[in-house]
Amino acid sequence: MKQPRSLDLLREVLDHEVVDAEDVSCGMVDDLAFGHGQDGPVLDALLVGPGAWGPRLPALLRLAAGRLVGRAVVRIPWHEVIEISEVIRLRSTAAELGLGRLDRKVGRWLAKLPMS
Amino acid sequence: MAQFAEIFLGILTAMGGFVEIGELTFTLNGGTRFAYQLLWVNLLGTIGIIVYCEMAGRVAAVKHRAVFSLIRERAGFSAGLLTLVASAIVNLLTCSAEIGGVALLWQLVSGAPYRVLLLLALLFLVLVVWLLSFQSIERIFGLGGLLMIVFGIALVHLGPDWRALAAGFVPRWPQTSHPRDTLLYFYFAVALMSSIMLPYETYFYASGGIEDKWKPSDVGLNRLVVIVGFTLGGLLSVALVGMGAEFFAAKDVEPQLPGTAALGVAATLGQWGLFAALLGMFFAFGGAAIETALASAYNLAQFAGWPWGKHRRKRDAGRFTLSWLAVFVLATIVVQTGVDPVSVVEYSIVFSVVVLPFTYFPVLMVAKDKSIMGEHANGWLSNTLGWFYLVAITLAALAAIPLFLLTHGGRG
Amino acid sequence: MPVPRAMRAAQRACGLLNRVMSVRRTPSASHRECATPGETRKAVHQAIGCVLALALVGAAALTISRRPAGADELRLPIAELRSQSAELELLRAQSAAASPRFAQVHAQHLAKAIDASRDELNAMQVEPALGEVRTAASALASQLAAAAHGAADQAAPTAALKALERSLQR
Numbered sequence A: 001m002k003q004p005r006s007l008d009l010l011r012e013v014l015d016h017e018v019v020d021a022e023d024v025s026c027g028m029v030d031d032l033a034f035g036h037g038q039d040g041p042v043l044d045a046l047l048v049g050p051g052a053w054g055p056r057l058p059a060l061l062r063l064a065a066g067r068l069v070g071r072a073v074v075r076i077p078w079h080e081v082i083e084i085s086e087v088i089r090l091r092s093t094a095a096e097l098g099l100g101r102l103d104r105k106v107g108r109w110l111a112k113l114p115m116s
Numbered sequence B: 001m002a003q004f005a006e007i008f009l010g011i012l013t014a015m016g017g018f019v020e021i022g023e024l025t026f027t028l029n030g031g032t033r034f035a036y037q038l039l040w041v042n043l044l045g046t047i048g049i050i051v052y053c054e055m056a057g058r059v060a061a062v063k064h065r066a067v068f069s070l071i072r073e074r075a076g077f078s079a080g081l082l083t084l085v086a087s088a089i090v091n092l093l094t095c096s097a098e099i100g101g102v103a104l105l106w107q108l109v110s111g112a113p114y115r116v117l118l119l120l121a122l123l124f125l126v127l128v129v130w131l132l133s134f135q136s137i138e139r140i141f142g143l144g145g146l147l148m149i150v151f152g153i154a155l156v157h158l159g160p161d162w163r164a165l166a167a168g169f170v171p172r173w174p175q176t177s178h179p180r181d182t183l184l185y186f187y188f189a190v191a192l193m194s195s196i197m198l199p200y201e202t203y204f205y206a207s208g209g210i211e212d213k214w215k216p217s218d219v220g221l222n223r224l225v226v227i228v229g230f231t232l233g234g235l236l237s238v239a240l241v242g243m244g245a246e247f248f249a250a251k252d253v254e255p256q257l258p259g260t261a262a263l264g265v266a267a268t269l270g271q272w273g274l275f276a277a278l279l280g281m282f283f284a285f286g287g288a289a290i291e292t293a294l295a296s297a298y299n300l301a302q303f304a305g306w307p308w309g310k311h312r313r314k315r316d317a318g319r320f321t322l323s324w325l326a327v328f329v330l331a332t333i334v335v336q337t338g339v340d341p342v343s344v345v346e347y348s349i350v351f352s353v354v355v356l357p358f359t360y361f362p363v364l365m366v367a368k369d370k371s372i373m374g375e376h377a378n379g380w381l382s383n384t385l386g387w388f389y390l391v392a393i394t395l396a397a398l399a400a401i402p403l404f405l406l407t408h409g410g411r412g
Numbered sequence C: 001m002p003v004p005r006a007m008r009a010a011q012r013a014c015g016l017l018n019r020v021m022s023v024r025r026t027p028s029a030s031h032r033e034c035a036t037p038g039e040t041r042k043a044v045h046q047a048i049g050c051v052l053a054l055a056l057v058g059a060a061a062l063t064i065s066r067r068p069a070g071a072d073e074l075r076l077p078i079a080e081l082r083s084q085s086a087e088l089e090l091l092r093a094q095s096a097a098a099s100p101r102f103a104q105v106h107a108q109h110l111a112k113a114i115d116a117s118r119d120e121l122n123a124m125q126v127e128p129a130l131g132e133v134r135t136a137a138s139a140l141a142s143q144l145a146a147a148a149h150g151a152a153d154q155a156a157p158t159a160a161l162k163a164l165e166r167s168l169q170r
Helices: A050-056 A059-069 A101-110 B007-018 B021-034 B039-063 B067-075 B077-110 B114-131 B134-158 B162-167 B179-196 B199-211 B216-248 B258-269 B271-304 B318-336 B341-352 B356-367 B370-376 B380-406 C006-016 C018-023 C037-066 C071-093 C100-123 C128-148 C158-169
Strands: A017-019 A025-028 A031-037 A040-048 A074-077 A081-084 A087-090
Touching (some): A025 A040, A025 B271, A040 A050, A050 A059, B007 B021, B007 B199, B007 B216, B007 B271, B021 B216, B021 B258, B021 B271, B021 B341, B039 B067, B039 B179, B039 B199, B039 B370, B067 B077, B067 B199, B067 B271, B077 B258, B077 B318, B077 B341, B077 B356, B077 C100, B114 B271, B114 B318, B134 B199, B134 B216, B134 B258, B134 B271, B162 B216, B179 B341, B199 B216, B199 B271, B199 B356, B258 C071, B271 B318, B318 B341, B341 B380, B356 B370, B356 B380, C071 C128, C071 C158, C100 C128, C128 C158
Parallel strands (some): A017 A087
Antiparallel strands (some): A017 A025, A031 A040, A081 A087
8 A cells, every 4th residue: 555654534534435446436435443553543444334424413314314324334444445545545346345235236226227 | 529529518518507497587587677787797607607617627637526526525524415415406406497397398389288298308308318328418408409599599680789788798786766676686696696607517517527538638628618618608698688688678578488488589580480499498408407417416426425427337326327317206296296497496596506605615625726636726817716706606695595585586 | 554643633533523532442333223312312402403493484484474465565466467468468469470389388378377476466465555456456467367368359458567566666
């Protein structure tokens, strides 16, 4: 992975597009997960999914969103990230990481229609 | 030749902003009530949309980033979500009005029942977007929309007061007979500016640049496309103001129906003018319906990070495809309830002005950032105009709703 | 992977993402399937706040709409009827320039719009001083509606509506 000397997580990672190894969009960085390292908090993973952006909403909308779209979260380990530029580029494909499941499901349904 | 054809992206985008059903009747009314006194707003708005679409198109060409992912990155999740919801509502209402407008036009030609024609319009639009490539859509509806030039021909035929027309481009305090009419003038100014600079034009245009696979070498083409496309749109808008001032004002008619607009052309040019106007309006309204449905799907997909684009197979952009289908269906349901399509979109234009600053601020921030755009970052002119228009639309956003309430919803 | 310089950025992120720092020792902890009692209580308070705000706005709108209409409000449907009357005259005059089907269907659209304006006028509660004006306007609106619905011998009362509109503009 290309290593920046310093990283502004809010400006350069959070709410940025995530792109997989096949250059396909597979979500946005909805939240960040920290663990404990020797010198303090350590960035563990990127979180993608309604369970990650839900807590960023006011309580009422959070509850409604939870009922409508669920609270699933996909955790992308930090070591999967190979590039941070305008997009967050990953080492693996979306399918390998469990991202974009609904798109693939909808795609299989649409594939039954002509000229899809 | 292929590069020349890119011009149609600009024309199609402009049609959706300048001559969709609400804007058509609103501009005609502006001319009827205030003659040429609002033309400076047409000019101001046209330059504004050129400035911002050029920036958004440039970012799309250089960085392959579309507007809504920039909004989320720069404005944050909450502001981005608010902008997404607000623009989704505006897009839905506008799409419903355009579908209603297409059905009204078909009814004027065929006499068939309106509700049946609404369903046929839905089927037609879904098939067009499903079957045709993005490039084919922009060329067919862009070219067809150019038939609206018949309004310009009708205006010339009427022999307008060219001096008064030219004077209208210079901003001045309105000459009205009552303070209430002065308030109404400013309402029209704000709403006209807002409708010319509708956010969905920028969303659609920038996403269209990515659909057309623009590269950094297309930055010059982008500039040409916005200038030609939106100038044509602006000229059509001027022609509509002129028709209002020269024809409808003399007859004491304030047009509220698309048929009224066509009647004005028929009275001036005869039956061939009538059919050209009806056909031009069909492509303009249909193009606007497609533009708003696709803009909604682009916005949602870009905000959520889904794969998107007509350039992908539908099965490879599943949620994006479902999104534009859902917008068409929901829009048809809205207009099937019997709401007046013209009123619907006029109200949504006023509320959309509140969304404008949230849309244009991130575009300006990215386009001027040399660390992102390199040699393609804004020059002094784009920066100056960008900041000027950001302030102008923010002031318009603050004034829009009070003016709407004080003028009884823009009725007087 | 340690990101030492990101500490400062992480501390700023903590200010915004409070729950992340405090709850996310095991990342799944904050992504429970059910809402906590605290979340539910907050949601209920926000829902009550929204309902109250909507009720206030609704009450204000209802109060304003129930006020008797003054000259300014009464003028609006009369101005619309005047415009529609003028358009009916225009349509009749230009029926040769338009196709028969266009003229017929557009007349139907216009009739529907006239009916809507007339209904708005008739439903208005006006100030007592404007009662006569409203009665006169309603009569003209009925005449216009009859003309629009196919009574070819019925003249469109444009001039009379314009005179009424002018009387309210003072």
